[in-house]
Amino acid sequence: MRRQLAHLGIFLLGLCAVGAFLPGVALLTLNQHLFLALNVLALNFCLGLGGQASMATGAFCGLGAYASVILHALWPQGTLLIVPGVALGVYVLASAVSKPLEKLGEGFLAMATLCLCLIFHNLVLTFSGLTGGSNGMMVPVSPSLPLVGTLTGDRANFFALIALIALGGYLFLALRDSRQGRALMACKDDALAASSCGIDRLSTRALSFGIGGALSAMAGMVLANSTGFISPGQFDLGLSLKTLLFLVIGGPGRLIRPLAAVVALESLIAWFHQLGDATVLAHGLILAIALVAGFWRESGRARLLPR
Amino acid sequence: MLGLYLAQAVNSGLALGAVYGLMALGFALVYNSSRLINFAQGELLLLGGLVLFSVSQAFQLGPLTALLAAGAFGFALGHLLYASTLGVLLGAQPLRQLMLTVAASLIWQGAAILIWGKNPLKLDQFIALPAFRMGPLFLSANTLTSLALALASVATLSAFLTFTRTGRAIRAVSMNALAARLQGVNPVRAQALSFALSGMLAALAAMAIGPQTMLRYDMGFGLGLKGFVAATLGGYSSLSRVFAGGLALGVIEACLTLSFSADLKETLTYSLLVALLVFSPLERGRREKV
Numbered sequence: 001m002r003r004q005l006a007h008l009g010i011f012l013l014g015l016c017a018v019g020a021f022l023p024g025v026a027l028l029t030l031n032q033h034l035f036l037a038l039n040v041l042a043l044n045f046c047l048g049l050g051g052q053a054s055m056a057t058g059a060f061c062g063l064g065a066y067a068s069v070i071l072h073a074l075w076p077q078g079t080l081l082i083v084p085g086v087a088l089g090v091y092v093l094a095s096a097v098s099k100p101l102e103k104l105g106e107g108f109l110a111m112a113t114l115c116l117c118l119i120f121h122n123l124v125l126t127f128s129g130l131t132g133g134s135n136g137m138m139v140p141v142s143p144s145l146p147l148v149g150t151l152t153g154d155r156a157n158f159f160a161l162i163a164l165i166a167l168g169g170y171l172f173l174a175l176r177d178s179r180q181g182r183a184l185m186a187c188k189d190d191a192l193a194a195s196s197c198g199i200d201r202l203s204t205r206a207l208s209f210g211i212g213g214a215l216s217a218m219a220g221m222v223l224a225n226s227t228g229f230i231s232p233g234q235f236d237l238g239l240s241l242k243t244l245l246f247l248v249i250g251g252p253g254r255l256i257r258p259l260a261a262v263v264a265l266e267s268l269i270a271w272f273h274q275l276g277d278a279t280v281l282a283h284g285l286i287l288a289i290a291l292v293a294g295f296w297r298e299s300g301r302a303r304l305l306p307r
Numbered sequence: 308m309l310g311l312y313l314a315q316a317v318n319s320g321l322a323l324g325a326v327y328g329l330m331a332l333g334f335a336l337v338y339n340s341s342r343l344i345n346f347a348q349g350e351l352l353l354l355g356g357l358v359l360f361s362v363s364q365a366f367q368l369g370p371l372t373a374l375l376a377a378g379a380f381g382f383a384l385g386h387l388l389y390a391s392t393l394g395v396l397l398g399a400q401p402l403r404q405l406m407l408t409v410a411a412s413l414i415w416q417g418a419a420i421l422i423w424g425k426n427p428l429k430l431d432q433f434i435a436l437p438a439f440r441m442g443p444l445f446l447s448a449n450t451l452t453s454l455a456l457a458l459a460s461v462a463t464l465s466a467f468l469t470f471t472r473t474g475r476a477i478r479a480v481s482m483n484a485l486a487a488r489l490q491g492v493n494p495v496r497a498q499a500l501s502f503a504l505s506g507m508l509a510a511l512a513a514m515a516i517g518p519q520t521m522l523r524y525d526m527g528f529g530l531g532l533k534g535f536v537a538a539t540l541g542g543y544s545s546l547s548r549v550f551a552g553g554l555a556l557g558v559i560e561a562c563l564t565l566s567f568s569a570d571l572k573e574t575l576t577y578s579l580l581v582a583l584l585v586f587s588p589l590e591r592g593r594r595e596k597v
Contacts, residue, residue: 029348100535101585107343107405111535112581115577115580119578122570123574125570126568166575181503245409248402276410277420277421279418280417283417284415284417287413294403295395295396295403299399
């Protein structure tokens with residue numbers, strides 16, 4: 001674990017060094033990549049540890065963002081209670097959702113959680129009086145913390161994202177090396193054998209699903225503060241699909257590679273935005289090449305690629 | 308008044324339901340033969356419809372030639388999708404295969420944007436049937452055409468899977484790939500053929516929906532998803548039940564649209580799918596393999 005923590009530290013220090021010198025617009029772009037990286041880390045709890053392919057990332061992330069913005073508008077000084085409260089609420093909700101869905105296999109679980117994402121999206125549109133509907137809503141109040149002050153500006157949000165990735169990474173490694181983590185990996189490898197060894201699969205997997213949901217909600221809170229505006233389009237199916245794609249490309253269960261894959265591939269994809277109408281095609285090609293190359297590397301077909 | 312509302316719901320529901328039914332059949336074919344949920348199913352419909360649109364602009368197509376052209380393009384597109392997704396990742400983890408179909412869906416959508424642009428395109432109605440009215444029941448020309456097209460496709464597919472050697476091979480692979488292999492069936496070929504048949508069904512679905520709602524670059528994913536809901540509603544096993552699942556979904560959606568807002572209709576439809584997945588009696592072992 002220490003070695004992995006050291007690797008995480010080096011990775012984050014490298015990001016800090018890059019972020020410290022980046023100008024405003026580029027830092028905003030990096031923040032978007034880090035937001036996605038935090039979501040990938042959140043999903044890694046579900047898929048990497050528990051073996052559950054979830055596409056509800058967009059829903060949990062959006063829930064965190066909307067709840068935080070609405071509660072901060074009602075109680076501007078309550079950051080210290082609102083942030084953990086919303087994270088805890090999403091944890092409880094995600095754990096509760098996980099239990100009936102636990103028995104579904106990877107593909108059907110992905111589709112069921114994808115539906116949860118669509119349900120959230122449509123509910124936001126339906127309750128437009130509270131959420132602003134398709135027009136979205138402005139973020140009137142930024143969170144403020146004692147000693148740190150109000151979190152405004154791209155740099156403050158950058159360091160908030162780095163801190164959350166560090167916290168999430170530590171939690172991931174600590175959980176993986178714990179008794180619960182070994183139980184989770186047993187469920188992932190062979191659910192039936194895990195059950196016959198006395199592991200309570202529902203509760204064990206609800207833990208990883210809940211932590212993943214809570215971390216996504218926190219990512220949503222930072223995104224809302226960073227962009228100053230939230231709309232359902234920011235938390236749609238695209239976010240869930242991208243998160244799952246990057247985790248599959250980086251390797252579920254690994255810590256650094258999925259995060260590095262997000263930063264590298266997202267930068268590449270962002271560069272391709274200048275292609276205009278060809279952007280979607282370029283995105284698809286990049287992701288397909290990454291998926292096929294990953295499979296060839298793992299199966300030893302492409303000996304030149306690092307394993 | 309209520310009767311009129313219901314008649315309208317049945318009319319529009321059956322028109323969309325026929326398309327959902329065809330998409331659901333494609334989903335079920337691919338899922339049963341390869342245990343893969345094909346995210347690019349909707350793009351098969353989109354590309355099939357757009358290619359037919361271009362051909363119809365260049366040549367005068369009669370009903371029969373349009374049907375043959377749609378079937379042939381759909382078959383080729385389905386085979387191409389197989390060759391670029393499951394065919395490349397044979398033996399990979401199911402999740403990686405699933406994600407490659409997501410990437411393929413992006414690629415195909417991107418190709419559609421580049422070639423046909425982002426504006427909606429209206430496909431001609433190649434098979435024009437007259438509207439039907441019997442008491443309060445009313446079926447418009449579009450609905451009747453969609454239903455006829457879909458029912459004929461189901462009957463032909465059913466006959467192919469029941470009476471031909473290749474069809475029986477596909478069914479054998481769906482039931483037990485290992486046993487089928489021991490009997491001399493090539494499972495990979497059966498999987499490729501399932502993709503091709505599902506492409507054919509999607510292209511026929513495009514013929515049904517193109518004149519009603521027009522073809523747009525971003526329509527594939529939503530329709531594919533509705534096909535998945537319909538296939539789950541029908542239980543994946545029998546062709547007629549899967550198709551009936553599509554019809555039922557279309558009518559339920561139309562009733563919900565009349566009763567609630569469009570957003571709430573979507574919420575209720577997807578809630579229904581989650582409930583179905585959690586509570587349906589779909590064979591547990593099968594689900595866990597996916």
